[in-house]
Amino acid sequence: MDVNRGIEVGLENIPRTKVDRLEELTETRWQELANCVESDPNIFFPENKKDDREAKEICKQCDVRTECLEFSLQTNQEVGIWGGKNEDERRRMRRQLRVSGI
Numbered sequence: 001m002d003v004n005r006g007i008e009v010g011l012e013n014i015p016r017t018k019v020d021r022l023e024e025l026t027e028t029r030w031q032e033l034a035n036c037v038e039s040d041p042n043i044f045f046p047e048n049k050k051d052d053r054e055a056k057e058i059c060k061q062c063d064v065r066t067e068c069l070e071f072s073l074q075t076n077q078e079v080g081i082w083g084g085k086n087e088d089e090r091r092r093m094r095r096q097l098r099v100s101g102i
């Protein structure tokens with residue numbers, strides 16, 4: 001694994017320089033390209049966290065899925081579906097990143 005490029009988490013490499021990348025993500029305003037922009041937000045924040053199928057289907061078609069997931073990891077979003085991943089999946093990814101020292 002090339003630690004300078006981050007670790008593989010299933011979509012893209014998570015960048016090592018979190019602050020730089022967060023600033024970049026904010027500047028690019030990726031949210032404007034979000035596939036969920038006109039969706040019911042309750043789909044992405046279901047009462048039962050197991051009800052994530054509909055949100056994940058929308059995320060699958062989203063052009064900014066990677067950016068969304070990176071943003072959620074870097075800003076420690078605790079609830080909801082972000083980048084096609086639910087909170088449990090993101091928690092595992094964050095743990096993996098911590099173990100890798102990224």
Ligand code: SF4
Pocket residue numbers: 034035036037044058059060062063064065066068069081082083084
């Ligand atoms: S990946 Fe999913 S939650 Fe993120 S912007 Fe796209 S549709 Fe919305």
